[in-house]
Amino acid sequence: MASVSENIGAPPGTLFYNGEVRTDRIKITLIEYNETDFFEEEFYDLSDCLSFVKPNMVKWINVEGLHRTDLVEEIGRIYNIHPLTMEDIVHVDQRPKFEDYEHYVVAIMKMISYDSKVNAEQLAIILCENTVISFQEPHNGDAFDIIRARLRQSKGRVRKLGPDYLAYALMDAVVDCYFMAIEMIGDKIEEIEEDIIDASDKKSLLQLYHLKREMIYLRKQVWPMRDMINNMIRSETTLINSTSDIYLRDLSDHVTRIIDTVETYRDLLSGIMDIYLSTNANKMNEVMKVLTIMSSIFIPVTFIAGVYGMNFDNMPELHTRNGYFITWGVMLTIIFGLMIYFKRKKWM
Numbered sequence: 001m002a003s004v005s006e007n008i009g010a011p012p013g014t015l016f017y018n019g020e021v022r023t024d025r026i027k028i029t030l031i032e033y034n035e036t037d038f039f040e041e042e043f044y045d046l047s048d049c050l051s052f053v054k055p056n057m058v059k060w061i062n063v064e065g066l067h068r069t070d071l072v073e074e075i076g077r078i079y080n081i082h083p084l085t086m087e088d089i090v091h092v093d094q095r096p097k098f099e100d101y102e103h104y105v106v107a108i109m110k111m112i113s114y115d116s117k118v119n120a121e122q123l124a125i126i127l128c129e130n131t132v133i134s135f136q137e138p139h140n141g142d143a144f145d146i147i148r149a150r151l152r153q154s155k156g157r158v159r160k161l162g163p164d165y166l167a168y169a170l171m172d173a174v175v176d177c178y179f180m181a182i183e184m185i186g187d188k189i190e191e192i193e194e195d196i197i198d199a200s201d202k203k204s205l206l207q208l209y210h211l212k213r214e215m216i217y218l219r220k221q222v223w224p225m226r227d228m229i230n231n232m233i234r235s236e237t238t239l240i241n242s243t244s245d246i247y248l249r250d251l252s253d254h255v256t257r258i259i260d261t262v263e264t265y266r267d268l269l270s271g272i273m274d275i276y277l278s279t280n281a282n283k284m285n286e287v288m289k290v291l292t293i294m295s296s297i298f299i300p301v302t303f304i305a306g307v308y309g310m311n312f313d314n315m316p317e318l319h320t321r322n323g324y325f326i327t328w329g330v331m332l333t334i335i336f337g338l339m340i341y342f343k344r345k346k347w348m
Contacts, residue, residue, distance in 0.1 A: 015069040015083075015090050020137075026065030027138070032057040033151055035159055040152070046074060058163050059131045060151075064138040066090045066122060072135065079104070079128060089135050092122040096224040098231040104128035105237055107167070107228060110221045111136065111143055111174050114181035118214040120221065123174065127167045127239050134170060143173040164240045168247045171229075175254050178222065182261050185211065189268060196276050205276060212269045219262050226255045293347060297338045301331045 028049045032039040034057050043049040053059060066072060069090055076086040085106050088094045096109040104126055111121040119139065126133040136142060147169050150156050158169050189211060195204050229252045233245055240248075308317070308327060317323045 015073050015086055020067075022065070022067045022138075024065070024138070026063060026068045026071055029060075029062040029064070031060040031062070031148070031151060033159055034058065035154075038152065038154070038159075040148075046071060050078070057130075058166065060163075060166060061131065061133045062144070063133070063135045064142075066092070066135060066137055075133065079126070079131070079133065081106075081126065085126070089122075089124040092137065094122070096221060096228050098228040098235070100231075100235045100237050105232070105235065105239055107171065107232065109171070109174060109225055109228065112178050112181050112218070112221065113139075114184045117210070118181065118185075118217060120217070125167050125170055127163055129239070130163055132163045132166050132170070143177045144170060147173055161243075162241065164244045165247070168244055168251065172247075172251055172254075175225075175251060175258070178218075178258050179254070181218075182258060182265070185214070185265060186261075189265060189272070193272050193275075196272060196279065205273075208269060208273050208276065212266070212273070215262055215266045215269060219259075219266070222255060222258050222262060226252060226259065229255060289347070293342055296342075297335055300334050300338075304331055304334075 025044050028043045028046060030039070030041050030043065030049050030052055032052075032054055037057065039052070039054070039057075041049075041052060043052075049061065061075075063072070063075065066089065072090055073086060075081070076083070081104060082101060085099065085101070088097075088106075088108055094108050096107075098107045099105065106124060106126045108122075108124045111123045113119045113121075121137045121139045121142070122135075123137075124135040126135075134144075147158065147166075150158050150169075158166060188207075192204055192207050192211070229248055232240065233248045233252065304327065308315075312318075320326070
């Protein structure tokens with residue numbers, strides 16, 4: 001991870017990548033289509049990619065890799081994207097948001113996956129005239145395979161509608177991944193809950209803490225997405241057709257459902273943690289109860305043994321013929337008497 005301090009004092013619009021240090025080449029995928037024609041090709045050179053761009057077709061340029069800020073900056077220059085937008089694209093800690101510029105709109109969010117932990121990938125979708133440009137960090141795949149399959153096979157509405165519907169479809173695929181991650185986290189929570197009920201241990205507590213931190217992170221990413229989508233719906237830009245509003249409202253409903261689920265899981269994790277702590281406290285109380293009962297039983301016996309263990313010559317009972325057996329009898333009577341008393345009180 002690059003140091004944030006390196007960018008302190010830099011003028012606004014300076015591109016500074018603060019993600020994982022990488023040296024691999026950036027892959028650019030160009031997809032062009034209309035109702036009848038389809039073209040798809042992968043490039044590692046921007047000029048080669050742009051040489052295949054055809055007019056009168058919807059274009060989707062997907063850039064996998066943000067570490068080459070010079071290439072990202074070159075794309076911004078060609079498509080006249082504001083430097084502040086380009087700065088947000090390469091800043092991987094950017095909060096999800098939507099911005100409406102004169103000739104393009106941009107949505108920035110996180111692409112989420114789950115494999116024993118939450119993985120987040122920076123994603124920016126720019127919608128301009130007849131073109132969608134997506135920037136993402138390469139993390140062994142993305143959520144867009146289903147969209148690519150629809151485009152190749154000409155399934156659904158995506159080949160019949162414009163670039164604004166493509167941008168919606170990409171965002172919808174990202175939100176679907178949130179649902180998948182939330183479902184897997186729900187299964188993990190149920191598993192931990194069963195483990196804690198059966199036998200609580202420190203491993204379960206650590207898993208609870210990790211899950212709670214991940215739910216907090218998800219909440220930070222999902223809450224702004226609702227505002228982002230609502231801003232898209234309210235936007236007066238001509239790049240988003242009014243026919244797409246119904247799809248964006250449906251997407252907003254999906255995000256609201258995710259928010260509700262995240263909040264429910266946070267409360268559930270807090271409840272499970274309370275159960276864990278209560279269970280451990282009850283176990284400790286049971287241990288202390290047993291130790292207290294044992295101490296209560298043996299304190300008077302120890303007192304008697306201490307008194308008659310003193311080596312004084314003038315102790316009256318010291319030379320009693322049956323003193324040893326009488327003392328044992330008294331001590332055993334005290335022990336059994338206290339045990340019967342505690343049993344009747346249901347303390348043991």
